Amino acid sequence: MDTKVKTDIDKLRINGERLWDSLMELAQIGATPKGGVCRLTLTDLDKQGRDLVTRWAREAGMSVTIDQIGNGFMRRPGRNNSLPPIMTGSHIDTQPTGGKFDGNYGVLAGIEVVRTLNDHGIETEAPIEVAFWTNEEGSRFVPVMMGSGVFAKAFTLEHAYAATDTEGKTVKGELERIGYVGDQVPGDHPIGAYFETHIEQGPVLEDHDKTIGVVTGVLGIRWYDCTVTGMEAHAGPTPMALRKDALQVATHLMQEVVACAHRHPPHGRGTVGMVQVHPNSRNVIPGQVKFSIDLRNATDALCESMDQDIRAVAAKLSADTGLPITIEQVSAYPAQVFHADCVDAVARAAAKLGYSNMPAVSGAGHDAVYMARLAPAGMVFIPCKDGISHNEIEDAKPEHITAGCNVLLHAMLERAGT
Amino acid sequence: MDTKVKTDIDKLRINGERLWDSLMELAQIGATPKGGVCRLTLTDLDKQGRDLVTRWAREAGMSVTIDQIGNGFMRRPGRNNSLPPIMTGSHIDTQPTGGKFDGNYGVLAGIEVVRTLNDHGIETEAPIEVAFWTNEEGSRFVPVMMGSGVFAKAFTLEHAYAATDTEGKTVKGELERIGYVGDQVPGDHPIGAYFETHIEQGPVLEDHDKTIGVVTGVLGIRWYDCTVTGMEAHAGPTPMALRKDALQVATHLMQEVVACAHRHPPHGRGTVGMVQVHPNSRNVIPGQVKFSIDLRNATDALCESMDQDIRAVAAKLSADTGLPITIEQVSAYPAQVFHADCVDAVARAAAKLGYSNMPAVSGAGHDAVYMARLAPAGMVFIPCKDGISHNEIEDAKPEHITAGCNVLLHAMLERAGT
Ligand SMILES: NC(=O)NCCC(=O)O
Ligand SMILES: NC(=O)NCCC(=O)O
Numbered sequence: 001m002d003t004k005v006k007t008d009i010d011k012l013r014i015n016g017e018r019l020w021d022s023l024m025e026l027a028q029i030g031a032t033p034k035g036g037v038c039r040l041t042l043t044d045l046d047k048q049g050r051d052l053v054t055r056w057a058r059e060a061g062m063s064v065t066i067d068q069i070g071n072g073f074m075r076r077p078g079r080n081n082s083l084p085p086i087m088t089g090s091h092i093d094t095q096p097t098g099g100k101f102d103g104n105y106g107v108l109a110g111i112e113v114v115r116t117l118n119d120h121g122i123e124t125e126a127p128i129e130v131a132f133w134t135n136e137e138g139s140r141f142v143p144v145m146m147g148s149g150v151f152a153k154a155f156t157l158e159h160a161y162a163a164t165d166t167e168g169k170t171v172k173g174e175l176e177r178i179g180y181v182g183d184q185v186p187g188d189h190p191i192g193a194y195f196e197t198h199i200e201q202g203p204v205l206e207d208h209d210k211t212i213g214v215v216t217g218v219l220g221i222r223w224y225d226c227t228v229t230g231m232e233a234h235a236g237p238t239p240m241a242l243r244k245d246a247l248q249v250a251t252h253l254m255q256e257v258v259a260c261a262h263r264h265p266p267h268g269r270g271t272v273g274m275v276q277v278h279p280n281s282r283n284v285i286p287g288q289v290k291f292s293i294d295l296r297n298a299t300d301a302l303c304e305s306m307d308q309d310i311r312a313v314a315a316k317l318s319a320d321t322g323l324p325i326t327i328e329q330v331s332a333y334p335a336q337v338f339h340a341d342c343v344d345a346v347a348r349a350a351a352k353l354g355y356s357n358m359p360a361v362s363g364a365g366h367d368a369v370y371m372a373r374l375a376p377a378g379m380v381f382i383p384c385k386d387g388i389s390h391n392e393i394e395d396a397k398p399e400h401i402t403a404g405c406n407v408l409l410h411a412m413l414e415r416a417g418t
Numbered sequence: 419m420d421t422k423v424k425t426d427i428d429k430l431r432i433n434g435e436r437l438w439d440s441l442m443e444l445a446q447i448g449a450t451p452k453g454g455v456c457r458l459t460l461t462d463l464d465k466q467g468r469d470l471v472t473r474w475a476r477e478a479g480m481s482v483t484i485d486q487i488g489n490g491f492m493r494r495p496g497r498n499n500s501l502p503p504i505m506t507g508s509h510i511d512t513q514p515t516g517g518k519f520d521g522n523y524g525v526l527a528g529i530e531v532v533r534t535l536n537d538h539g540i541e542t543e544a545p546i547e548v549a550f551w552t553n554e555e556g557s558r559f560v561p562v563m564m565g566s567g568v569f570a571k572a573f574t575l576e577h578a579y580a581a582t583d584t585e586g587k588t589v590k591g592e593l594e595r596i597g598y599v600g601d602q603v604p605g606d607h608p609i610g611a612y613f614e615t616h617i618e619q620g621p622v623l624e625d626h627d628k629t630i631g632v633v634t635g636v637l638g639i640r641w642y643d644c645t646v647t648g649m650e651a652h653a654g655p656t657p658m659a660l661r662k663d664a665l666q667v668a669t670h671l672m673q674e675v676v677a678c679a680h681r682h683p684p685h686g687r688g689t690v691g692m693v694q695v696h697p698n699s700r701n702v703i704p705g706q707v708k709f710s711i712d713l714r715n716a717t718d719a720l721c722e723s724m725d726q727d728i729r730a731v732a733a734k735l736s737a738d739t740g741l742p743i744t745i746e747q748v749s750a751y752p753a754q755v756f757h758a759d760c761v762d763a764v765a766r767a768a769a770k771l772g773y774s775n776m777p778a779v780s781g782a783g784h785d786a787v788y789m790a791r792l793a794p795a796g797m798v799f800i801p802c803k804d805g806i807s808h809n810e811i812e813d814a815k816p817e818h819i820t821a822g823c824n825v826l827l828h829a830m831l832e833r834a835g836t
Contacts, residue, residue, distance in 0.1 A: 200655055201652045201655040202651075202656050234808055235712045235714075236619070236687065237620025237781035238621060240686070242622075242805070247690055248676055248690075251669035252673075255666065258663070258666055273698070273704060274699060281691050282710040282712055283691060284808060294654075363656065363657075364652055387660070388651060
């Protein structure tokens with residue numbers, strides 16, 4: 001590689017306008033009145049989204065293969081196709097009231113990288129692959145990050161196939177219906193490195209006025225269902241001293257979920273997002289309250305410490321009040337530290353391009369978490385407006401969209417070789 | 419009245435077995451698998467219940483009139499029919515998962531009083547009337563205590579007629595459909611005194627091992643809808659310090675509802691029965707929480723003090739957290755002290771009959787609350803198992819059922835004159 005080409009590559013920039021236009025065009029499929037997108041996984045709209053993205057890939061000269069769980073792999077050959085591909089990707093399914101950028105940005109940024117390389121006739125040593133992973137969101141079918149999870153053998157294809165939505169439809173049936181069951185065995189091909197660009201989905205970058213988050217890892221996640229059982233009784237005739245009010249006891253534990261996060265700084269997170277009160281009647285003392293607990297932290301040891309903390313608090317609360325409390329873990333995602341090589345590649349690219357940047361920890365799970373089990377992996381974060389995602393008002397600035405994709409381009413080129 | 423007759427009347431007792439059998443027969447209409455009753459107001463089952471009760475009344479020689487809101491008045495003439503009747507009654511509609519005794523007991527106890535007088539050929543000076551009031555429960559149509567409320571002119575007939583259920587059906591339409599719109603103008607006839615027997619719906623009598631509660635009054639009730647507004651955000655990427663978690667703020671106010679009741683002893687009651695979290699998703703910080711507040715106390719001044727207390731606490735909480743909190747009153751029922759003459763008549767009857775008894779305050783609203791606005795009124799409570807009502811497992815002992823009806827008989831006879 002001579003100095004002339006090296007200099008040209010340093011100056012290489014993606015076409016931000018084209019990327020933005022593609023994002024807006026994809027966002028038409030399932031567009032909601034409030035400016036968001038509702039394109040649930042394996043629906044007709046998801047099929048339309050997949051068709052559009054694979055058409056764009058083919059138009060950019062890429063080959064497309066689909067695996068048995070419907071993950072799509074769009075490949076641009078390299079000079080040496082015996083090398084494992086440098087992969088990027090994300091998902092194009094959305095939340096029911098989702099935004100235009102979550103996931104979609106990561107996939108279209110990958111295609112824009114390829115389009116840019118094509119524009120400038122740049123060949124890479126290793127092939128480039130852009131993946132879209134099936135059902136990252138998990139809102140229609142659990143578990144979340146299904147396609148990448150099967151690919152990384154975190155759970156089996158059969159387990160994923162059998163998942164049902166609220167109408168009893170299965171993943172297998174819906175994949176067949178939309179024509180996205182491929183031949184490829186999930187996880188059958190090696191990966192050289194994996195990068196994923198994503199909106200931050202949190203307020204930290206915006207709070208620090210930075211363009212790029214160099215993601216060093218992803219918090220471990222523990223999900224629990226908690227049940228407090230009291231005795232339902234009439235709100236009028238039952239004196240305060242004779243009550244077994246499940247909600248009152250539950251409120252103390254709900255507060256402890258947050259207190260527990262504060263006891264585990266700086267990355268501890270504690271959230272009660274879902275509450276169900278029984279019988280949920282104005283003049284009946286609640287007899288039972290069920291609620292979710294979401295605990296996160298930067299290492300599995302810290303997650304485990306939070307787990308023990310919350311269980312101890314619940315046991316004491318139950319002993320003090322005489323009301324049974326159960327805490328059942330429903331899922332767990334280990335903390336994931338990204339590979340230093342990929343983290344550094346992202347940091348170097350951001351610095352080279354002159355973007356303000358900071359190290360960041362991803363509080364949300366991403367397909368990159370599973371990919372990190374198979375290959376060196378890293379992520380590029382850009383700010384989103386007010387840190388809001390999973391919301392129709394989710395928004396991101398065109399200059400940030402462009403910046404993140406430029407960082408992806410240069411990090412991938414460093415790994416792929418030119 | 420000679421001494422012989424006086425003695426006979428003191429010895430008069432109702433037929434407990436017959437009353438129990440009638441209760442069990444009425445409970446067949448809308449019987450649930452768990453031993454309860456689901457006989458919502460103005461349904462076909464309610465019509466069947468009304469038909470059975472009015473048939474029994476006619477078989478006992480009573481005349482039956484229905485008023486425009488479907489209240490039924492079953493009358494046994496006295497010697498002097500220009501005197502206003504001594505009335506008893508309650509309701510035969512139930513909660514969706516209701517019991518066999520709530521309301522039904524008060525109506526059938528009235529019929530049993532008449533049957534007993536018939537058995538012994540006893541004439542009263544004033545007429546005796548047994549009422550069943552439409553829609554006491556309020557579970558299908560609000561407001562609660564609808565029939566007695568219209569009768570007492572607490573609100574208009576038109577207001578009650580216009581109430582709709584969740585399917586959009588109106589009270590007027592449903593009354594017409596089941597054939598229970600009568601000619602009588604609600605509230606058009608005077609009442610000499612009103613008594614109501616009812617299960618306590620609370621644990622106090624059982625706790626004190628007493629057979630009869632001599633009800634001195636009914637707590638005032640204030641119902642509110644409370645809304646805490648935060649900002650929904652992803653549970654993972656949002657650091658604890660940057661959250662506006664509506665649920666966490668709400669839990670503090672929920673606890674204050676109970677603390678407020680404790681600050682207003684001995685009759686203060688505070689309950690949060692209904693909670694709705696938005697968007698109610700496991701990994702989303704709640705953006706909005708709505709919940710009900712039910713405050714009760716023995717005087718309107720104490721209810722007002724609780725109202726002010728809760729509003730002050732909410733205002734401080736809102737100022738401390740920066741999250742808006744609204745508290746909207748949705749209904750209010752003033753506290754009602756029963757007339758000394760009726761309270762004493764109940765106390766005297768219980769003492770004369772040798773039943774263990776204690777003064778009691780009703781924590782729940784009853785039709786007697788509205789009747790107390792029109793005439794001297796009083797209530798007779800009997801224990802119910804574990805204080806449970808509004809539940810299919812609601813239960814009461816036959817000896818208590820009998821005792822309460824005997825107290826009703828003697829209290830009514832004292833007022834009606836023999
Ligand atoms: N990115 C994302 O929303 N993942 C879903 C799993 C999580 O709650 O972190
Ligand atoms: N008795 C009864 O359940 N009344 C309903 C109104 C209340 O909550 O007190």
